[in-house]
């Protein structure tokens with residue numbers, strides 16, 4: 001049986017029009033006015049926006065972090081994603097030191113297979129560089145994992161040196177891959193943390209002081225220069241400040257292919273939270289840290305003029321009780337990260353579209369289409385077109401509600417967006433034609449999420 005979504009206003013990254021959509025066997029098969037419904041299921045989308053299922057290319061589900069794991073695994077994280085209109089995520093499958101890339105991938109396959117409700121891809125995070133890494137990178141590309149993540153921070157676990165980064169970038173150029181970078185200078189951070197702790201400055205208000213803007217800007221500039229030298233494209237994740245964005249702009253003027261991502265936390269939250277008492281500020285211990293309102297404004301300008309192309313969540317939640325509190329007496333032991341996969345899409349609608357800062361088309365481009373293109377999934381994902389996967393969200397722009405830990409679906413004991421008023425709400429979600437959310441209620445019985453094989457070049 002086919003499904004017809006009727007009377008909706010279809011919004012893609014480029015279009016805005018009224019039409020019906022026919023879905024069959026997981027694909028969009030027809031788009032037009034007054035589609036005939038002979039025995040098909042009808043979904044009336046009158047008064048609603050009908051948009052492509054959103055794509056979040058930056059999640060850390062079930063991330064091993066010392067002796068704990070991020071609080072959402074693939075089951076709970078993917079449910080929360082779908083409830084918030086995100087039908088595809090790209091998670092960071094991670095090679096830990098001592099492992100091969102294949103071992104890291106196998107570990108992540110076990111976490112995701114038959115557990116994910118939404119579709120998913122992987123970036124492969126490389127923690128160790130040796131003689132076999134280049135060959136393994138090529139094999140990853142052949143397996144449909146054409147993007148990698150490298151860190152210039154987290155010295156003890158993930159950080160690579162400049163020579164290794166340069167080699168990896170040169171390899172990515174040759175094999176048609178893209179490397180994404182967490183840009184902060186890990187060596188400098190180590191020194192600054194040590195200095196604070198030695199001075200008895202152990203509270204979380206020293207977390208942003210250990211990781212100031214210059215630490216991010218320096219690493220961003222350096223990584224881009226290394227990519228320029230290696231003649232490779234490069235993707236900068238979670239940009240939090242104007243100076244890092246400026247490095248992107250300057251590089252683009254020189255002809256470097258740089259992709260730039262930011263996250264809702266850097267657009268909607270600011271550093272004043274680190275002054276909160278009673279361990280409340282630990283909720284916002286993320287890296288890079290939150291900046292001031294002037295930096296937020298620079299990021300918004302970047303979104304408006306297209307310099308920032310993608311808004312991802314960097315979903316990496318840890319419970320305040322039982323996880324973040326490991327760092328009660330030492331801020332450097334607070335696991336870094338916060339939740340966002342469920343709310344990213346709605347937050348951008350409320351404070352972007354409704355607030356008049358971005359258009360409906362920009363909203364879809366920033367949260368879906370651009371990511372599908374950059375990450376090698378377009379037009380299978382990221383748009384509504386004949387032949388595309390029927391990943392479709394019916395979004396009611398007239399609804400209003402408030403984000404709260406009491407109504408979210410993320411498996412964590414707080415949300416950084418508690419009390420944020422929202423305009424518009426995800427009403428129905430289709431994943432490859434399967435009705436997974438209907439009238440805001442969870443409907444899906446089985447974790448039918450599929451691995452998305454991607455190809456970038």
Ligand code: URP
Pocket residue numbers: 060182285286287288314316336337338
């Ligand atoms: O604080 C953060 N962002 N944690 C998640 C891991 C990362 O650095 O992206």
Ligand code: ZN
Pocket residue numbers: 182237238287288
């Ligand atoms: Zn990061």
Ligand code: ZN
Pocket residue numbers: 058060314315316
């Ligand atoms: Zn991350």
